[in-house]
Amino acid sequence: MTRERERLLAEAVRQACIDAWREGYEAASMSGLCAEGALEAGLSAVQNLDLTSVFALGRIPQPAAQTQVAKFDGFDVRHATPGDWSGIWSFFRPIVEAGESYPYPSDISEDAARAAWMDTPSATYVAVRDGRVVGSYYLKPNQPGRGAHVCNAGYMVDPAARGGGVATALCVHSQAEARRLGFRAMQFNLVVASNAAAIHLWRKLGFEQVGVLPRAFDHARLGLVDALVLYRWLD
Numbered sequence: 680m681t682r683e684r685e686r687l688l689a690e691a692v693r694q695a696c697i698d699a700w701r702e703g704y705e706a707a708s709m710s711g712l713c714a715e716g717a718l719e720a721g722l723s724a725v726q727n728l729d730l731t732s733v734f735a736l737g738r739i740p741q742p743a744a745q746t747q748v749a750k751f752d753g754f755d756v757r758h759a760t761p762g763d764w765s766g767i768w769s770f771f772r773p774i775v776e777a778g779e780s781y782p783y784p785s786d787i788s789e790d791a792a793r794a795a796w797m798d799t800p801s802a803t804y805v806a807v808r809d810g811r812v813v814g815s816y817y818l819k820p821n822q823p824g825r826g827a828h829v830c831n832a833g834y835m836v837d838p839a840a841r842g843g844g845v846a847t848a849l850c851v852h853s854q855a856e857a858r859r860l861g862f863r864a865m866q867f868n869l870v871v872a873s874n875a876a877a878i879h880l881w882r883k884l885g886f887e888q889v890g891v892l893p894r895a896f897d898h899a900r901l902g903l904v905d906a907l908v909l910y911r912w913l914d
């Protein structure tokens with residue numbers, strides 16, 4: 680087993696433990712158990728975790744081709760490195776502060792943002808133009824275990840670079856990467872109904888609207904607005 684494969688396996692096991700703990704904890708909390716009981720339920724869910732599901736075909740991502748660079752018109756798309764974070768944060772912060780497209784808290788700390796965008800996902804990518812990060816996306820399983828063949832992705836483009844096809848390229852790239860990593864479908868869980876550019880884009884790129892969550896997003900300017908669930912099977 681290569682070093683990279685070992686790292687990916689360790690990461691898949693770590694993620695499965697976190698997911699199992701969270702599921703156990705949340706189920707116990709919702710059933711009214713006290714905080715201590717819920718913590719124990721989380722731990723026992725980890726102890727009872729059947730790791731064979733983690734080893735099943737397609738659950739462990741294939742080694743990432745870290746050095747591979749995809750060329751688009753005027754920019755490259757490649758895996759993000761730790762040094763890319765400051766570039767991502769420069770647009771992540773204003774996008775989240777605006778409170779119009781992502782449910783992260785508007786005052787999210789830089790560490791929490793980095794963990795959510797760079798550390799927790801299976802993989803994170805950047806679009807780079809003239810040495811500057813102008814967009815980014817991540818891929819991660821949308822659910823643990825039996826739902827892990829469906830991935831979730833998040834995309835952000837620097838406001839200064841919008842309208843130039845960066846998100847289109849990122850989404851096309853993400854579909855190929857998702858297939859390569861063993862995912863079979865993609866799901867967007869909370870596309871804000873007022874986010875016209877995103878909805879136009881995702882539909883154009885093959886996503887089907889499978890649900891509307893009434894007033895599920897607390898928009899900073901518009902108040903409670905609907906959110907769409909979009910889905911695309913990866914042929």
Ligand SMILES: CC(C)(COP(=O)(O)OP(=O)(O)OC[C@H]1O[C@@H](n2cnc3c(N)ncnc32)[C@H](O)[C@@H]1OP(=O)(O)O)[C@@H](O)C(=O)NCCC(=O)NCCS
Nearest residue numbers: 780834835836841842843844845846847870875876877879
């Ligand atoms: C949504 C977002 C990722 C798009 O990035 P982008 O690089 O500008 O996207 P592209 O240039 O590839 O494509 C934009 C498309 O939206 C269209 N568009 C732009 N504004 C629009 C609007 N108000 N209504 C409808 N379509 C619109 C453009 O015409 C273009 O479509 P076309 O290629 O068919 O002409 C970017 O605006 C962003 O980062 N927004 C904040 C974060 C976000 O919303 N992420 C998505 C969460 S689901």
